[in-house]
Amino acid sequence: GQNIDQPTEMTATEGAIVQINCTYQTSGFNGLFWYQQHAGEAPTFLSYNVLDGLEEKGRFSSFLSRSKGYSYLLLKELQMKDSASYLCAVGSNYQLIWGAGTKLIIKP
Amino acid sequence: EPEVTQTPSHQVTQMGQEVILRCVPISNHLYFYWYRQILGQKVEFLVSFYNNEISEKSEIFDDQFSVERPDGSNFTLKIRSTKLEDSAMYFCASSSTGGGYNEQFFGPGTRLTVL
Numbered sequence: 001g002q003n004i005d006q007p008t009e010m011t012a013t014e015g016a017i018v019q020i021n022c023t024y025q026t027s028g029f030n031g032l033f034w035y036q037q038h039a040g041e042a043p044t045f046l047s048y049n050v051l052d053g054l055e056e057k058g059r060f061s062s063f064l065s066r067s068k069g070y071s072y073l074l075l076k077e078l079q080m081k082d083s084a085s086y087l088c089a090v091g092s093n094y095q096l097i098w099g100a101g102t103k104l105i106i107k108p
Numbered sequence: 109e110p111e112v113t114q115t116p117s118h119q120v121t122q123m124g125q126e127v128i129l130r131c132v133p134i135s136n137h138l139y140f141y142w143y144r145q146i147l148g149q150k151v152e153f154l155v156s157f158y159n160n161e162i163s164e165k166s167e168i169f170d171d172q173f174s175v176e177r178p179d180g181s182n183f184t185l186k187i188r189s190t191k192l193e194d195s196a197m198y199f200c201a202s203s204s205t206g207g208g209y210n211e212q213f214f215g216p217g218t219r220l221t222v223l
Contacts, residue, residue, distance in 0.1 A: 030208040042199055042214040043151065050209070087151065091208020094156035094164040095141070101150060 002026050004099035006088050011105045012078055020073045020102045022088035030091035032064050032071045037085045037101065046073070046086075080106050110134045112215035114200050120221045121190055129185045129218045131200030137213070139206040140183045142175065144168070144196040145217075151199070157183065158206055190222045 003025045012018040024032070031050040035043035049055055049064035049071060061074040073086055085101040113132045121127050133140050142154040156163040157175055174186045183202075187194055197219050201212040 028208075033211070042217050044214070045211045048211060089151075093208060094139070094158070094206050095153040095166070096143075096151075096208060096212060097153065098151040 002092075002097050004088055004090060004097060006086075006099045006102045008100070009103045009105065011107060014078055014080060014106055014108050016078050017074065017076050018078060018104065020075075020086050020088075020104070022071045022073070022099055024069050024071070024088070024090050024099075026090045026092050026097055028092035029066070030093075032062075033089040033091060033096060034060075034062050034071075034073045035087040035089060037087055039085075043087055075104075078106050080108070082106055112200055112202055112213050114198075114215035114218050116218060117216065118219045118221070120223065123192055123222055124189050127187050127190055127220065129187075129198050129200075129220070131183045131185070131215055132181050133183055133200065133202030134213055135181070137202035137204050139163075139203045140177070141201040141203075141212060142185045143199045143201065143214075145199065146196045154185070156206070163206065190220075192222050195220060195222045
């Protein structure tokens with residue numbers, strides 16, 4: 001079966017750091033993607049990991065452990081505009097398999 | 109910056125009617141996808157398309173659905189006889205490589221409402 005789990009909702013403070021976890025069990029694996037989705041809008045790409053380790057991109061970093069079926073997205077120096085849903089997705093064959101998303105609420 | 113476009117942004121239809129959702133993928137991309145997202149739920153894969161044929165499709169993509177690339181730029185999703193449960197946001201996406209190895213670029217979506 002295909003299963004991707006991430007917390008439903010998280011709350012953090014402006015300027016702080018937050019880590020959003022994702023665990024997956026999929027029949028295929030071509031990489032782990034993180035997308036950001038604001039309400040009513042399309043997902044936008046944040047990061048891609050195919051090898052174990054940390055990928056850093058400005059304020060956002062993503063980590064992958066294939067043996068554990070685990071990834072996290074780290075957001076630093078949080079800004080109010082980071083309030084959104086963060087979607088974990090696994091590339092498998094010709095599709096992306098999606099988690100339900102983590103709604104991140106940023107408080108001043 | 110190149111982007112995926114979709115038309116219309118909103119579509120309201122009566123149950124049983126046919127709808128065609130249109131997409132223009134990024135021009136040098138070769139792989140095209142349709143996803144849907146029912147309000148408040150997760151994104152669901154419908155179909156992927158490459159070299160003028162379907163590469164993969166999900167269980168959702170039954171005989172009521174079809175895709176077509178009628179010319180060199182458009183990519184369409186047709187729902188033959190809409191049902192209430194087809195109400196959702198439909199996203200088109202494209203990528204330069206397939207196999208889920210590369211970033212997929214999403215269009216802004218078409219919100220379909222079936223009455």
